[in-house]
Amino acid sequence: MTVTIYTHPRFHQHDTGPGHPESPARLTAVMEALAAPRFALLPRREAVHALRSQIARVHTRALIDTVLDPYAPEWRPLDPDTWMSPHSAEAALLAAGAVVGAVDAALDDPRERAFCAVRPPGHHATPDAAMGFCLFNNVAVGAAHALARGLERVAIVDFDVHHGNGTQDIFWSDLRVMYASSHQDALYPGTGLRDETGAGNIANAPLVAGSGSAAFRAAWEIRLLPALDAFEPPHVLVSAGFDAHRLDPLADLNLDAEDYAWLTARLVALAERHAEGRIVSSLEGGYSLQALRESSAAHVAALAGI
């Protein structure tokens, strides 16, 4: 069993402007943590571009044209939080492509787990809108790719502190995909209420601001993991945001790196039960560099069974 780290130098060149929390330093922090000796044996692979046709499975032509527009100004906002700069379009193609490549590898050999260290993140991108620092919905593109390659079902697990409204929108009535999310209640983007259940394939566990490890673990143990088990997913995809960590400046949940290790070990067990071990994770948010270092290391160590 191994965990391949997918990344690309271009992810450091997606410039969101001065003072923006979704900065290249985030990825540097993650890669520094993964440079520790205990991860030395994990293979590294450079991401390749997602194809337009792969992105078009989950996004409208209008959004893809907007992100990839070669004639647009080099610096432009797609929403007030979501900026593009000269290398952003390529980074967006590579971020989605990292997940597609990791899904392909896992489908070819279920022992090929992966962590995609990418920017921009993806889970807020809806079918027709880039928002919340996200251009294309990387994990959704990966899930659609797994379905296109013949899998009957895919589970997407999202523990970013923000609700993945984009992923929920994309798969709202698609019974082939289960989306399970824990997130801080009433935080950006305001979606993710318990009664948002799609066609019965969406499970949201909002946590009140200020809650911590116990509430987080209970939400997964009592509600979300049993729902995922009942779905029996032959592939598990993870939207791995680390902004529910107590050090994060944008949110107010109080998790520690051990909580990410705990949930990741349970997700690995879920994948072992239903998916021959197939699990692919991709970086979403996380805005404290220290929290990113600790949490990404804990997550990848648990994925690798180290």
Ligand SMILES: [Zn+2]
């Ligand atoms: Zn987030």
